[in-house]
Amino acid sequence: MNKEELKKIFIEEATEIIERLDIQIIDFEEDPSNKDLLNDLFRGVHTLKGSANSFNFTKLGDFVHHFEDLLDYHRNSNEEISSERIDLFLDGVDVIKGVFNYEMEIESSLPSNYEQTLEKIQLALNKKLDINEESRESELPDLSKEFSEDFTISSENEFKDIELKDTERAFIITMHLDRDSYFRGFDHAVFFKILSQSGRILESNWYMGDIPPIDKLNPQECFIKDVIVIFASEESLEEIKEVFEFLEDSEYKVEELKLEEDIKIESSKEIEKPPLSKETPIEKSDLEKIEKASKVETPTKKKREEKKSFVKIDTKKLDELFDSIGELVIAQNFLFENRAIREVESEQVNKTLETLSKITKLIQNRVMSLRMVPIKDTFDKMKRVVRDASKKVDKKVNLVVYGEDTEIDKTMVDSLSDPLIHLIRNAIDHGLEANEDDRKKVNKSPVGNVTLSAYHKGGNIAIEIRDDGRGIDKDKILKKAITNGLAREEDEYTRGQIYNFLMQPGFSTAEKISDISGRGVGLDVVNTSIEKLLGKVEIESEMGKGTSFTILLPLTLAIIDGMLVKSADEIFIIPILSILESFRPSKKIVHTMKSKGEFVNLREEILPIVRLNEKLDLDQTKPNPWDSTLVCVENEKGKFAILVDELIGRQQVVIKPLGKALSRLKEISGGAVMGNGEIALILNVEELH
Amino acid sequence: MLFEIDGDALNISLSMQLDDVVKFYDFIKSKLEYIESINVEEEEFATFETSALFQLLFSIKNSNPKISIPIIDRESIEFSEYGTIKWVK
Numbered sequence: 027m028n029k030e031e032l033k034k035i036f037i038e039e040a041t042e043i044i045e046r047l048d049i050q051i052i053d054f055e056e057d058p059s060n061k062d063l064l065n066d067l068f069r070g071v072h073t074l075k076g077s078a079n080s081f082n083f084t085k086l087g088d089f090v091h092h093f094e095d096l097l098d099y100h101r102n103s104n105e106e107i108s109s110e111r112i113d114l115f116l117d118g119v120d121v122i123k124g125v126f127n128y129e130m131e132i133e134s135s136l137p138s139n140y141e142q143t144l145e146k147i148q149l150a151l152n153k154k155l156d157i158n159e160e161s162r163e164s165e166l167p168d169l170s171k172e173f174s175e176d177f178t179i180s181s182e183n184e185f186k187d188i189e190l191k192d193t194e195r196a197f198i199i200t201m202h203l204d205r206d207s208y209f210r211g212f213d214h215a216v217f218f219k220i221l222s223q224s225g226r227i228l229e230s231n232w233y234m235g236d237i238p239p240i241d242k243l244n245p246q247e248c249f250i251k252d253v254i255v256i257f258a259s260e261e262s263l264e265e266i267k268e269v270f271e272f273l274e275d276s277e278y279k280v281e282e283l284k285l286e287e288d289i290k291i292e293s294s295k296e297i298e299k300p301p302l303s304k305e306t307p308i309e310k311s312d313l314e315k316i317e318k319a320s321k322v323e324t325p326t327k328k329k330r331e332e333k334k335s336f337v338k339i340d341t342k343k344l345d346e347l348f349d350s351i352g353e354l355v356i357a358q359n360f361l362f363e364n365r366a367i368r369e370v371e372s373e374q375v376n377k378t379l380e381t382l383s384k385i386t387k388l389i390q391n392r393v394m395s396l397r398m399v400p401i402k403d404t405f406d407k408m409k410r411v412v413r414d415a416s417k418k419v420d421k422k423v424n425l426v427v428y429g430e431d432t433e434i435d436k437t438m439v440d441s442l443s444d445p446l447i448h449l450i451r452n453a454i455d456h457g458l459e460a461n462e463d464d465r466k467k468v469n470k471s472p473v474g475n476v477t478l479s480a481y482h483k484g485g486n487i488a489i490e491i492r493d494d495g496r497g498i499d500k501d502k503i504l505k506k507a508i509t510n511g512l513a514r515e516e517d518e519y520t521r522g523q524i525y526n527f528l529m530q531p532g533f534s535t536a537e538k539i540s541d542i543s544g545r546g547v548g549l550d551v552v553n554t555s556i557e558k559l560l561g562k563v564e565i566e567s568e569m570g571k572g573t574s575f576t577i578l579l580p581l582t583l584a585i586i587d588g589m590l591v592k593s594a595d596e597i598f599i600i601p602i603l604s605i606l607e608s609f610r611p612s613k614k615i616v617h618t619m620k621s622k623g624e625f626v627n628l629r630e631e632i633l634p635i636v637r638l639n640e641k642l643d644l645d646q647t648k649p650n651p652w653d654s655t656l657v658c659v660e661n662e663k664g665k666f667a668i669l670v671d672e673l674i675g676r677q678q679v680v681i682k683p684l685g686k687a688l689s690r691l692k693e694i695s696g697g698a699v700m701g702n703g704e705i706a707l708i709l710n711v712e713e714l715h
Numbered sequence: 716m717l718f719e720i721d722g723d724a725l726n727i728s729l730s731m732q733l734d735d736v737v738k739f740y741d742f743i744k745s746k747l748e749y750i751e752s753i754n755v756e757e758e759e760f761a762t763f764e765t766s767a768l769f770q771l772l773f774s775i776k777n778s779n780p781k782i783s784i785p786i787i788d789r790e791s792i793e794f795s796e797y798g799t800i801k802w803v804k
Contacts, residue, residue, distance in 0.1 A: 214766035237773040
């Protein structure tokens with residue numbers, strides 16, 4: 027494994043550690059008596075420091091070093107942690123993120139608050155320097171065992187190329203000698219000498235950050251934190267371990283280094299989570315049950331964890347596997363639609379086909395589940411967003427999270443963060459009442475509630491952001507929409523249509539523009555981001571009671587549930603997510619209005635009719651609506667009915683990207699290969715009307 | 716010779732045992748202001764007798780960063796018997 031590959035792994039692991047830091051801090055703020063949380067945080071920072079220094083990320087290493095010292099002080103002290111200190115921790119995390127980007131050359135300069143935050147940390151540390159060393163030692167939790175595990179994982183990243191002779195094996199040895207080890211006759215030098223007699227010491231990392239100044243040093247006590255040795259030998263793991271047999275178990279760890287390049291298998295402590303059904307739609311009334319379940323599962327209340335094993339796989343390989351499964355589904359459809367096969371009257375052939383179908387479905391589901399990750403990590407990040415936003419606008423907010431184990435396609439996760447951040451800030455800034463007095467006046471608790479929940483709804487994932495604030499004034503929105511030229515005074519609009527104006531570019535009813543939200547940009551960006559994920563946003567609101575934004579997403583981006591329809595002898599696919607219902611209208615409910623086109627009166631709701639053949643310039647025919655089928659769909663502008671010749675049926679289709687020529691057609695979002703080998707185009711409902 | 720002073724410089728040997736390190740500690744702790752550098756002959760970079768010497772050098776550096784101690788000021792050193800030693804400060 028060369029240094030570049032190791033660096034790649036370091037960057038991956040550092041990113042994971044950094045992403046979790048503020049979540050861990052917020053968790054600790056919620057449960058300050060739980061020192062395990064602080065120890066977890068400290069451990070992550072400690073690992074980050076060691077790895078950063080090993081890869082010459084010196085600015086990062088330097089800052090993290092001070093940050094670690096501050097955390098170290100608090101984990102060994104019973105001092106109550108103030109909200110200001112949590113602010114400093116979080117500022118520190120922001121700086122760490124910025125410095126990491128700087129070291130990665132993503133940013134051209136260090137974060138502007140680098141020096142200021144470093145000074146604050148140093149100042150805080152200086153104030154703490156007078157602590158009694160004795161009491162500090164006695165309170166020090168024994169993290170050595172935990173560290174030894176961490177180091178063996180992280181330390182693989184900390185060494186350069188390892189070149190072995192054919193008969194040699196590589197070992198990683200972590201020595202974490204106790205303070206009294208010299209008294210007991212043990213010295214790193216002794217072990218180096220013995221090791222060098224049975225193999226080659228290739229490299230060692232000495233963690234010297236905790237050596238006190240000379241007036242506090244007892245030269246006969248060992249202050250060297252850890253020494254990690256990369257060792258090559260022809261001897262076995264057991265024989266190497268024998269070298270250390272007189273040390274305490276917590277003082278050393280010997281592992282064979284695995285040098286496989288693509289797959290790193292690691293045993294990781296994970297919380298065993300009771301699975302929530304992915305198939306069964308969860309009603310809102312069930313959310314309390316989910317909450318109970320999730321309460322048990324939160325890291326702050328974790329029980330003894332069970333071991334789980336994980337395999338890290340290159341995402342490219344996963345993508346290739348998904349593609350292959352897509353091809354398998356298509357091939358199976360080919361087989362089922364093959365006339366010759368269908369005409370075979372053999373029970374055995376039919377049974378085999380049925381088995382093939384079941385197995386294909388099973389493999390498809392299992393492979394798709396590989397892409398699915400719990401939404402928990404994304405939800406966890408929102409805790410920081412809520413904390414920052416509530417401080418900024420000076421509103422007390424209680425964030426309630428449900429269904430954080432709901433799984434979502436991995437490829438959607440990254441794109442989901444920004445829309446969620448915006449909707450949460452929006453809920454806090456505009457959704458909730460301006461202050462506690464306003465809430466009290468309407469008999470609400472002084473603390474505002476923002477609820478973030480995820481659940482399955484009709485075969486899709488729903489992510490709901492709900493506030494218990496003042497609700498949306500739809501008259502105000504309509505008035506603004508008319509002023510902006512988005513709506514006409516003489517037209518009537520449904521509640522949904524009015525709320526959808528909020529998603530139009532540049533639309534904002536905020537009277538005061540803040541840097542939290544209300545800048546007139548944002549909700550349209552939210553909408554665009556969600557549309558890119560083939561999803562949609564639904565808004566519900568009740569004056570005085572609150573507002574909810576629900577993001578509906580397909581289970582996966584690779585395969586969608588589609589309705590196959592025929593128009594002008596061509597087959598098209600409408601995503602099921604967009605379809606409300608389909609029907610053949612009677613003549614009396616179809617109306618034509620001069621210069622405005624055709625409409626259908628569906629249970630007193632007037633829906634415009636869009637003729638698909640006309641919209642896509644397929645032909646000039648104009649069949650009667652009552653001889654055709656109307657598919658009622660909804661996009662951000664409202665409901666409308668697509669006129670097609672006939673419905674063919676519902677089918678799962680594998681989405682294939684379109685070539686350059688077709689990708690310019692905004693009414694088409696992709697293509698799919700049908701069972702008969704023909705290509706069908708997937709309609710982009712947002713652009714049809 | 717385990718340690719000897721040469722003007723402002725102090726020359727030390729990596730063959731010091733723990734007892735020698737204790738003596739060295741007693742010797743140097745009151746002289747930090749007068750020492751400019753602490754050196755080890757490069758030929759000595761083969762083995763060492765106690766890690767206590769390294770921690771003492773780091774402790775000296777922490778107490779008076781102005782003292783030049785090339786063996787620990789460098790990020791890493793090559794030991795002919797013990798491979799590369801890297802300091803993580």
